[in-house]
Amino acid sequence: MKELQYDAAVIGGGAAGMAAALEIDGAGFSCALIEREDYLGGILMQCIHNGFGLHEFQEELTGPEFAERFIQKTARARIAVYLNTTVTELRPETRGDYKELYCVSPAGVLHIRARAVILAMGCRERNRGNVRIPGSRPAGVYTAGLAQRLVNIEGYIPGKEAVIIGSGDIGLIMARRMSWIGCKVKGVVEIMPYPAGLTRNIVQCLEDFDIPLYLSSQTTAIFGNHRVEGVEVTPMENGVLIPDKRFRIDCDTVLLSVGLVPENELSKSAGVELGPTGGPLVDSYLMTGIDGVFACGNVLHVHDLVDWVAEESHRAGGYAVRWLKGARPGRQIRAKAGSNLRYVIPNRIDPQEDTKVYLRSLIVKNDAILELRIDNRIVKTVKKGHIQPSEMISLALTAKDFEETTADSALEFSIK
Numbered sequence: 001m002k003e004l005q006y007d008a009a010v011i012g013g014g015a016a017g018m019a020a021a022l023e024i025d026g027a028g029f030s031c032a033l034i035e036r037e038d039y040l041g042g043i044l045m046q047c048i049h050n051g052f053g054l055h056e057f058q059e060e061l062t063g064p065e066f067a068e069r070f071i072q073k074t075a076r077a078r079i080a081v082y083l084n085t086t087v088t089e090l091r092p093e094t095r096g097d098y099k100e101l102y103c104v105s106p107a108g109v110l111h112i113r114a115r116a117v118i119l120a121m122g123c124r125e126r127n128r129g130n131v132r133i134p135g136s137r138p139a140g141v142y143t144a145g146l147a148q149r150l151v152n153i154e155g156y157i158p159g160k161e162a163v164i165i166g167s168g169d170i171g172l173i174m175a176r177r178m179s180w181i182g183c184k185v186k187g188v189v190e191i192m193p194y195p196a197g198l199t200r201n202i203v204q205c206l207e208d209f210d211i212p213l214y215l216s217s218q219t220t221a222i223f224g225n226h227r228v229e230g231v232e233v234t235p236m237e238n239g240v241l242i243p244d245k246r247f248r249i250d251c252d253t254v255l256l257s258v259g260l261v262p263e264n265e266l267s268k269s270a271g272v273e274l275g276p277t278g279g280p281l282v283d284s285y286l287m288t289g290i291d292g293v294f295a296c297g298n299v300l301h302v303h304d305l306v307d308w309v310a311e312e313s314h315r316a317g318g319y320a321v322r323w324l325k326g327a328r329p330g331r332q333i334r335a336k337a338g339s340n341l342r343y344v345i346p347n348r349i350d351p352q353e354d355t356k357v358y359l360r361s362l363i364v365k366n367d368a369i370l371e372l373r374i375d376n377r378i379v380k381t382v383k384k385g386h387i388q389p390s391e392m393i394s395l396a397l398t399a400k401d402f403e404e405t406t407a408d409s410a411l412e413f414s415i416k
Helices: 015-026 042-046 063-076 144-154 169-180 199-209 265-269 306-324
Strands: 002-011 031-034 050-052 080-082 086-095 098-105 108-119 123-125 141-143 161-165 184-189 217-223 230-237 247-250 253-256 260-262 293-295 333-337 341-345 355-361 365-374 377-387 393-397 411-415
Touching (some): 050 063, 086 265, 123 144, 144 169, 169 199, 306 355
Parallel strands (some): 002 031, 031 080, 161 184, 161 253
Antiparallel strands (some): 217 230
């Protein structure tokens, strides 16, 4: 077993991992970047559509172009990159001032010791088992991300006539991509009364291709034994299925775009406490409940734009640098998601620090008001022209916003 030692180890070589590692390297600390695939860039490498980089690089890029910018920076840095390497165990209990990682690599088992660890493993797709659609198990059922890889990287066409279940951004983008390669997309079925994806993707990927969007509708069966033959769609009214209005769409392919889940099996096995996003609970330093272990990007909460992943991960790398230099978090106050909000990140806020907060709405609303209450006192309100669950909300807070807090204060964010 090969023994290695670094100031920091970053798990995951996508945009989040590279952004965090570059901050650590730029501050003069040694850093290992560990990636299980044989290339850096993560899921970006199969996202050949444009729309990336408008905030990070102030220009519009495709996914591979966005990733390549970071890959080139990483190659010029002193970061030790380990590809085809999987972290099988993270032992946060320190031996001296170090955490321990055990990895499987082409060179054999690696034992890496690091003073700080950043979790940047990204997220994974929910599948048919998560949404429990009745029927047999015919060929032709894919997650949207798998279909994207088959088309964009492997060069295969999954089918000729497709129905997409769920209106998440990957599903919407694949509706357009499947149309471009000659597949007939016969509809997108969404259980909610509003789309789950960004408005621009509804317009560019569905409306521009005359693809029907069935809102407030549930896929209640998948037909076919050896190969998909069709799906049954049942409309809903006030959340209740209306069986008399159900109808069938014939198809040979079903793509599932039913949500993403932070990839936290390694986090759980290491004893990291998870929160309402499915990712770790973190403080203002983006540090988990285990000292010196940080989290950023989609492993923490699923972002709508990779630019926000990079932004958050730059900050996580900066916080890890502060940790390596001996800084420690001060007093932390618990932050709570109140009415009409699904979550707030970070989960604990240092009132002495400027903090950027990320929130996710549960509702679609125009002219909304975002409120921050401290001990039931409204201390900050922000007007939002439009909010919807598919678009993340960010809010910059300063130490002045927390001047009258105590150790027992309660912070609550809500939308009115």
